[in-house]
Amino acid sequence: MFIVCIDAAKTGLLKLTWAGESDTEEVVFEVALGEYVQQFVQEFKAAKAVAVNEGQVTAGATHAWISNYINKQPISIVATPEMTPVENYFRQLNNVQNIDAPENLMDTYMARSAFEYNPQTLKSVKEEWIAKQLEIKKSEFTEPRTLTLLCGSWNVNGRTPKENLAPWLIPNEHPELPDVYAVGFQELDLSAEAFVFNESNREAMWCAMIEDCINLDKVYTKVKSKQLVGMLLCVYVKTVHIPHIRNVQAVVTGTGIMGMMGNKGGVAIRFRLFDTDLCFVNSHLASDSGRCDRRNQDYQEVVKRTLFTMPNGPPFTIFDHDLVFWVGDLNYRIPLPDSEVKSLVKARDYQKLLKYDELTVERNAKHVFVGFEEGPIDFYPTYKFDVGTDTFDSSEKQRTPAWCDRVLWKGAGVKQRTYTGHMVFRTSDHKPVSSLVDFAVQVVQPKRFAEVRQQIVREMDKMENECRPDAVISTNLAKFPDVKFMTRYTQSIVIENSGQVILQFRFIPKLDEKKFCKPWLRINPPVGMIVPGEKATVELMLMVDATTAASLNTGEERLEDILILHLENGKDYFVSITGNFLRTCFCTPLVTLVNTLRPVRDLTQPAAASSSSDRRTKSQPPQPNLIDFGESASTPAAPTSKPEEPKKLHIPKELWRMVDFLFTYGLDEDNLFATSGNEQSMELIRECLDTGLPFETMPDAVHSISECLIRFLEALPDPVIPFVHYQRCLDSNSNYTLCKQVSCCERGFLFFFFFCSRGCYYCVGLTQRFVCWWLLPQVLTQLPSEHYNLFVYLMAFLREVLSHAVTNGLSAEKLGAYLFSTEWETSTDVGD
Numbered sequence: 001m002f003i004v005c006i007d008a009a010k011t012g013l014l015k016l017t018w019a020g021e022s023d024t025e026e027v028v029f030e031v032a033l034g035e036y037v038q039q040f041v042q043e044f045k046a047a048k049a050v051a052v053n054e055g056q057v058t059a060g061a062t063h064a065w066i067s068n069y070i071n072k073q074p075i076s077i078v079a080t081p082e083m084t085p086v087e088n089y090f091r092q093l094n095n096v097q098n099i100d101a102p103e104n105l106m107d108t109y110m111a112r113s114a115f116e117y118n119p120q121t122l123k124s125v126k127e128e129w130i131a132k133q134l135e136i137k138k139s140e141f142t143e144p145r146t147l148t149l150l151c152g153s154w155n156v157n158g159r160t161p162k163e164n165l166a167p168w169l170i171p172n173e174h175p176e177l178p179d180v181y182a183v184g185f186q187e188l189d190l191s192a193e194a195f196v197f198n199e200s201n202r203e204a205m206w207c208a209m210i211e212d213c214i215n216l217d218k219v220y221t222k223v224k225s226k227q228l229v230g231m232l233l234c235v236y237v238k239t240v241h242i243p244h245i246r247n248v249q250a251v252v253t254g255t256g257i258m259g260m261m262g263n264k265g266g267v268a269i270r271f272r273l274f275d276t277d278l279c280f281v282n283s284h285l286a287s288d289s290g291r292c293d294r295r296n297q298d299y300q301e302v303v304k305r306t307l308f309t310m311p312n313g314p315p316f317t318i319f320d321h322d323l324v325f326w327v328g329d330l331n332y333r334i335p336l337p338d339s340e341v342k343s344l345v346k347a348r349d350y351q352k353l354l355k356y357d358e359l360t361v362e363r364n365a366k367h368v369f370v371g372f373e374e375g376p377i378d379f380y381p382t383y384k385f386d387v388g389t390d391t392f393d394s395s396e397k398q399r400t401p402a403w404c405d406r407v408l409w410k411g412a413g414v415k416q417r418t419y420t421g422h423m424v425f426r427t428s429d430h431k432p433v434s435s436l437v438d439f440a441v442q443v444v445q446p447k448r449f450a451e452v453r454q455q456i457v458r459e460m461d462k463m464e465n466e467c468r469p470d471a472v473i474s475t476n477l478a479k480f481p482d483v484k485f486m487t488r489y490t491q492s493i494v495i496e497n498s499g500q501v502i503l504q505f506r507f508i509p510k511l512d513e514k515k516f517c518k519p520w521l522r523i524n525p526p527v528g529m530i531v532p533g534e535k536a537t538v539e540l541m542l543m544v545d546a547t548t549a550a551s552l553n554t555g556e557e558r559l560e561d562i563l564i565l566h567l568e569n570g571k572d573y574f575v576s577i578t579g580n581f582l583r584t585c586f587c588t589p590l591v592t593l594v595n596t597l598r599p600v601r602d603l604t605q606p607a608a609a610s611s612s613s614d615r616r617t618k619s620q621p622p623q624p625n626l627i628d629f630g631e632s633a634s635t636p637a638a639p640t641s642k643p644e645e646p647k648k649l650h651i652p653k654e655l656w657r658m659v660d661f662l663f664t665y666g667l668d669e670d671n672l673f674a675t676s677g678n679e680q681s682m683e684l685i686r687e688c689l690d691t692g693l694p695f696e697t698m699p700d701a702v703h704s705i706s707e708c709l710i711r712f713l714e715a716l717p718d719p720v721i722p723f724v725h726y727q728r729c730l731d732s733n734s735n736y737t738l739c740k741q742v743s744c745c746e747r748g749f750l751f752f753f754f755f756c757s758r759g760c761y762y763c764v765g766l767t768q769r770f771v772c773w774w775l776l777p778q779v780l781t782q783l784p785s786e787h788y789n790l791f792v793y794l795m796a797f798l799r800e801v802l803s804h805a806v807t808n809g810l811s812a813e814k815l816g817a818y819l820f821s822t823e824w825e826t827s828t829d830v831g832d
Contacts, residue, residue: 125504126460129529133456134449141448142275144413144440147179147241151407153282153327154425154432157387158190158230160205161427165213168422168432177219178436181236183210184267184282186329188230203227207234224269226250231328233267233282247272249308255285255298266302266328270321276441279321281306283328289400292358295331299368323411323439326372329430332359333402334381341381341400342392350377357403372408375419375435382421382431390423405433413440463502463532469570470499471530480542480579483559485586485686488543493575495538495565497530504529504568505536518561520548521577542579546715549587553600584690585654586715590786593652599692600654650789654689658709659797661695666702667800668807673815677704682711720790725782 134141152168169181189202207225214220214236221242225234231252237245247270254265266283283302286294307315318324334341334356344353354360354377362368381401384393393399407419417436425432474494483489497503506527507516517523522541530536542559544552551557559579566572585593585600596603666672681704688695689708698704713720780788798815805811 125506125527125529129502130453130456130460134453137452137456138442141445141452142442143445145274145443146438146440147273148174148176148417148436148438149180149182149325150178150434150436151280151325151327151409152181152183152432152434153186153329153405153407154184155186155284155329155383155405155428155430157187157428157430159387159427160202161209161425163425163427165209167424168434169210169213171418171434171436174417174436177214177238179238179241180273181210181214181220181234182269182280182325182327183234183236184280184327185232186230186282186284188227188232190230203232206232210234210236223271224248224250226252226267226269228252228254228265228267229263231265231267231282231284233269233280235269235271235280237273241273244274245271247311251306251308253302253305255301264298266306268302268306268308268318270308270316274441274443276323277316277321279318279324281318281324281326281328283326283330285328285331287331289333289335292332292362295358296362296368299330319410321411322442323414324372324409326369326408326410328406329404330359330406331404332357332362332406333404334358334400336400338398338400341402345381345392345401350379353381359403359406369408369410372410373414374406374408375416377403377419379419379421379433380423380431382433384429385426385431387429388426390426393429405430407433407435409437411439414438460502463500468499469497469501469503469567471503471505471567471570471573472496472498473565473573473575476574477576477578478540480559480577483542483544483579483581484683485544485549485582485584485690487683488541489579490542491540493538493540494535495528495530496535497532500532502529502531503570506566506568508564508566508572510562510564517563518548518577520544520552520559521561523563540577542577544581546587546711549584549715550717552581553583553588582690584686585652586686586712587717589717590652590790591784593654594649594786594789597647597649597653599690601690601692651786651793652790655709655712655790655793657689657695658685658705658712659793661705662702662709663797663800666706667804669702670807670809672702672801672808672810673706673710675700675703677707682708718787720787720794722783722787 150169150171154168169183171178185206188206203225207222211220211222219238220236221239223235223237223242223245225232227233233250249271250267250269252265252267254263264284264286266281268279268281270277270279272278281302283299285298303318306318308317309315334353335358336353336356341353344350359369363370363372363374381403383402383404384399385391386394392401405421415438417438419433419435421431421433423431472495474492474496478491478493480489480491495503495505504527507523509516516526520542522543524539524541525536528536528538544559548557552559559577559581561577563575563577564572565575583600583603588600593600662672678698678700681698681700684696684698685705685708687693695701695705780791783791801808801810802812802815
C-alpha cells in the first residue's frame with residue numbers, strides 16, 4: 001500500500017508511506033514541499049505500478065524495476081474508430097515512407113536494435129509497396145477540400161481570467177466559424193503541487209471555458225486535450241467532421257531541469273482528418289534574455305523526442321505529417337535596449353524591430369523552424385505587461401517588450417487570413433495571440449481509388465510472374481575499425497535487383513536464434529521490396545553502449561557477427577560484420593581500474609583482479625589517503641598506491657581526474673550537475689580518460705565532465721554499493737535510531753549513494769525530517785576496499801561541493817534531485 005498526504009499543520013510537509021504485507025515492513029518519508037522532491041515522488045508513483053504489473057521485486061534484486069525508467073517514452077493515447085477498407089489502406093500511406101524514421105534519444109538507440117523475426121512483417125511488405133505507389137499517385141484519386149483553422153496561444157501566468165474568451169477565439173471579421181480550433185496555454189498552473197506531482201485540475205476548467213465560448217450550439221467536439229505541468233493543448237473540430245477523424249494521439253516532451261523535466265517542453269496532438277495527417281504542437285521554451293541558444297536546443301529536443309506510435313508501422317515524427325501547426329510561448333526576445341524597443345513600438349515601426357527579433361534571426365540562419373512560415377506581424381509585442389494593465393513592465397527588472405507568443409506552420413496549401421494579438425485581456429503579463437488560416441485536406445474518391453489500386457496490383461503481378469528473383473550485393477564484408485564507446489558508426493549495403501521480378505528480402509536469424517543481429521548492431525530496413533532495375537540501401541548502424549561494453553572490455557565478446565540476407569523464393573547471402581573495439585574505462589569493474597596504472601587503452605589483456613580476501617574488518621578500517629577537503633586544501637591530491645607490489649590505487653585514476661577537474665574549476669560553477677554536457681566535449685573527455693591524454697580546452701568543460709562523472713558511475717558493472725549488500729541495506733531501513741548513527745556532513749546533511757548497474761542511481765539529501773534507506777556502518781566495513789574508498793571519496797567531494805553553495809547555488813536537496821533526475825511517466829497514478 002502506498003499513501004500520500006500533505007500535512008498543512010506541519011507547514012506543508014509531504015508524507016509518504018510504503019507498507020508491505022506485514023506490519024513491520026513500513027517506510028515513512030517526510031519532506032518539505034518544493035520543486036526538489038518531484039523526482040522522488042514520481043519514482044514511487046511509477047514503482048508501484050511496475051512492481052505490481054511486472055512482478056519484478058524479488059529477493060536480492062529489489063531495485064530491478066528502476067531499469068524501466070531509463071529513457072522511458074511517454075504513453076501515446078490512440079483512438080481509432082472503425083474504418084472502411086479504403087480508409088484502412090490509405091492509413092498506411094505515410095507509414096511506408098518512414099521506415100528510416102530516426103530514433104528520439106541516443107541512449108535508447110541500441111535498446112531496440114535487435115529486430116525479432118516476425119513472419120507477419122514480410123507478408124505486409126507487398127501491401128506496403130502498393131501503399132507507397134498509391135502515395136505517388138495520390139493526386140489521381142483525391143480531391144482537395146478547404147477548411148479553416150484558428151490557432152491560439154496564451155501564457156496565462158498561473159491565473160484564471162474573468163473575461164470571456166470570445167474576443168480571442170471568435171473572429172469577428174469572419175462570420176463563419178472555423179472548422180478546427182487548436183488552443184495552447186502555458187504556465188497554466190504555477191503551484192508547487194503541479195510541479196511536484198505533474199498533476200493539475202485546471203485542464204478541465206480551461207476546456208470548459210473554451211467550450212462555453214465556442215460551443216454554445218454544440219457545433220464542436222473535443223478531439224483531444226493534453227497537459228504537461230503548465231502546458232495545455234486543446235483541439236476541437238466541428239462535429240460534422242468527426243466521422244472523418246482517426247489515429248488520434250497525444251505525446252508530451254519535457255526539456256526542463258537536466259533537459260527532461262516538464263516545466264519547459266512541448267505537448268503534441270496528431271490525427272488524420274479525411275486523408276491528411278495533421279500535427280499540432282504547443283511549446284514553452286527556455287525563458288530570460290541571452291538564452292537564445294537554449295531556446296534553440298529546447299526546440300530541437302521537442303522535435304527529436306516527440307514520437308507518435310503508429311498501429312502498423314514505424315513511429316511518426318512531427319515532420320512526418322502533411323501539415324504542422326506550432327503555437328506557444330517561444331520566449332524569443334529582442335536584444336535591443338529597453339528604451340529603444342519601446343520607442344519603436346510606440347512609433348509602430350515593427351519591421352525595424354523584427355530585424356532584431358531572435359526568432360526571425362534564427363529562422364533566417366536555419367537554426368530552428370526550418371521550412372516553417374509565419375504571417376506578417378502587425379501588432380503590439382505580447383510580453384511583458386504589468387498585470388491588469390496595457391503598460392509594459394514597470395517593475396525593477398524592466399523586461400524589454402518582445403513577441404514571445406507566436407504561431408507558425410509547415411506544409412503546403414495554407415493561407416493566412418489574420419494574425420493578431422489581443423490587448424483587451426489584462427489577466428496575465430502576456431497577451432494572447434491568434435491566427436486564422438485556410439488549409440487544404442485531401443479527400444479520397446473511393447471509385448477512382450479502387451481503379452488506381454487495381455492497376456498497380458496488375459503491374460506488380462506481371463513483373464512477379466516472369467521469373468525468380470536475383471540480386472547483386474555491393475559487399476559481403478562490413479568492417480568497423482577503431483570503435484569507441486557511445487559513438488555511432490554507419491556503413492551501407494546496396495542491394496540491386498538484377499532479375500526481372502519483384503525482389504522481396506529480409507534478414508533472418510541464424511539457427512536456434514531469435515534475433516538476426518547482435519545487440520550492438522541495428523539494421524534498417526530489415527525487410528524490403530525492390531522492383532527490377534532498382535536498388536535499395538540497407539544501413540548497418542553500430543554503437544557500443546553501457547549494455548554491451550562490459551563483455552567487450554573483458555574480451556568475452558568480440559565485434560563479430562554474420563548476417564543472413566534471405567531473398568523470398570531465392571537464395572541466401574551472407575554478410576560478415578567485424579570491428580575493433582577500443583577498450584574503455586567505462587563499464588570496467590572497479591577492481592580492474594584500481595589495479596591498472598596505465599590507461600585502459602594500453603592494456604591488451606584484462607588487469608588482474610584483487611584477491612577476494614582483500615576485505616576490511618570492523619577493528620581495522622582502512623585509512624585512505626584521498627582528497628583532503630579541509631580548509632587548507634587547495635586542490636585534490638592524487639590517490640596514493642600501496643608500497644608493496646603490485647601497486648594498487650585507492651580509487652580509479654579516471655574518476656580522480658574528473659573529480660580533480662571539478663574540484664579545481666567547477667566548485668563555483670552555477671547549476672553544477674544540473675546542466676547537460678556538450679556531446680562532442682563528452683566524447684573528447686572519454687577519449688582522454690581512456691588514453692591518458694590531458695584534457696584539452698573544450699566548450700562547457702565543467703558541465704561535460706560532471707555528466708561524464710555520473711555516466712561513469714552508472715556504467716559500473718558492480719555498483720559502488722555492490723549488489724550482495726542490497727538486501728542488508730534495505731533490512732536496516734526501518735530502524736530510525738540506527739540510521740541516525742551515521743556521521744553527518746559538516747553542513748548537517750546526510751548522503752547515501754546507491755548506484756545501480758547500467759542506468760539509474762540515487763543520491764538523496766536528507767534532513768532531520770527525512771528518513772530513507774541507509775547503509776549502516778557495519779555494512780560499510782564489509783565492502784571491498786576499492787568500493788569503500790570510492791564511497792568515502794565521493795562523500796568528501798560532495799561535501800566540498802555543498803560548502804560552495806553560495807556560488808554554485810546547490811543545496812543538499814537540489815543535489816539529490818539533480819543526481820537522480822530522469823524522465824517521468826506522467827500518466828501513472830499514485831495508487832490507493
